Amino acid sequence: MIIFPDLPEVQVEEVSVAEEITLTLRTTSPTASCPSCGTASSRIQSRYTRTLRDLPSIGRPISLVIHVRRFFCKKSTCTQKIFAERLPSLCHPHAQRTKRLQEALCQLGLRVGGQAGADVGSELGMSGSRDTILRLVRRSPQPATSEPRIIGLDDWARKRRLRYGTLICDLERSQPIDLLPDRKVSTVSAWLKKHPSIDIVSRDGSSEYASAIKKGAPHARQVSDRWHLVKNLAECVSVQLAKTLAQLRRAEERRPARTQAVQQVQQARQAEPTNCATRLERVAVE
Numbered sequence: 001m002i003i004f005p006d007l008p009e010v011q012v013e014e015v016s017v018a019e020e021i022t023l024t025l026r027t028t029s030p031t032a033s034c035p036s037c038g039t040a041s042s043r044i045q046s047r048y049t050r051t052l053r054d055l056p057s058i059g060r061p062i063s064l065v066i067h068v069r070r071f072f073c074k075k076s077t078c079t080q081k082i083f084a085e086r087l088p089s090l091c092h093p094h095a096q097r098t099k100r101l102q103e104a105l106c107q108l109g110l111r112v113g114g115q116a117g118a119d120v121g122s123e124l125g126m127s128g129s130r131d132t133i134l135r136l137v138r139r140s141p142q143p144a145t146s147e148p149r150i151i152g153l154d155d156w157a158r159k160r161r162l163r164y165g166t167l168i169c170d171l172e173r174s175q176p177i178d179l180l181p182d183r184k185v186s187t188v189s190a191w192l193k194k195h196p197s198i199d200i201v202s203r204d205g206s207s208e209y210a211s212a213i214k215k216g217a218p219h220a221r222q223v224s225d226r227w228h229l230v231k232n233l234a235e236c237v238s239v240q241l242a243k244t245l246a247q248l249r250r251a252e253e254r255r256p257a258r259t260q261a262v263q264q265v266q267q268a269r270q271a272e273p274t275n276c277a278t279r280l281e282r283v284a285v286e
């Protein structure tokens with residue numbers, strides 16, 4: 001089937017197109033396997049209708065109405081006497097959305113966040129509240145990562161001005177990798193000992209972090225983090241500018257005296273011909 005390539009034993013019974021598209025489906029497999037013991041059974045106990053939200057099509061949301069069967073388990077010792085047939089390639093048990101819709105909402109959540117993902121999804125015909133998207137993101141499997149090599153340590157406030165923990169970021173991947181409950185030397189150094197791959201640690205000016213790194217990863221190089229580097233630079237520049245400003249002010253204050261001295265020199269030069277003439281007259285007399 002083109003619509004459900006992974007579900008050859010599902011038949012479309014009806015298609016209704018309105019504000020949204022509704023597909024009514026029926027399963028055609030003659031048997032189903034008990035989820036507890038795995039025994040295949042063909043004895044139908046009852047039927048019920050299950051509704052799932054699916055990915056939109058031609059800009060309209062899609063609902064799947066599936067007639068699902070309940071079976072008797074044939075194995076007498078099985079604790080599950082009755083079970084509902086499952087559609088593992090389409091949806092998880094008890095889910096209200098298909099796997100592909102859950103995946104799309106999860107990707108939205110990962111890229112733009114819970115509320116923004118819900119807003120964008122609503123525009124695209126993919127219903128899912130902020131809480132639903134965040135739940136899907138939390139359940140999504142974590143990508144396999146290699147051991148961190150360059151990390152950054154910094155405080156994070158559990159309760160501002162009262163309780164602080166330690167945030168550890170992988171600086172090569174630009175992502176947080178752990179949160180420690182406090183910033184004690186023992187806690188941070190214990191974490192570092194478990195990660196011997198670390199070569200470089202970026203930190204603030206805290207002596208506690210310096211001690212923890214020395215204790216937990218003595219081979220690692222400690223560097224100042226960019227924020228504190230810029231902060232220290234700004235402070236040095238401010239001090240230097242203040243000194244220069246003070247020097248300029250003092251120079252400005254001395255300026256009248258200097259101006260007066262210059263005027264005296266100019267007056268002396270203006271008087272110089274007379275003095276020369278006087279000197280010449282004196283020479284003539286002599």
Ligand SMILES: [Zn+2]
Nearest residue numbers: 034037073078
């Ligand atoms: Zn069973």
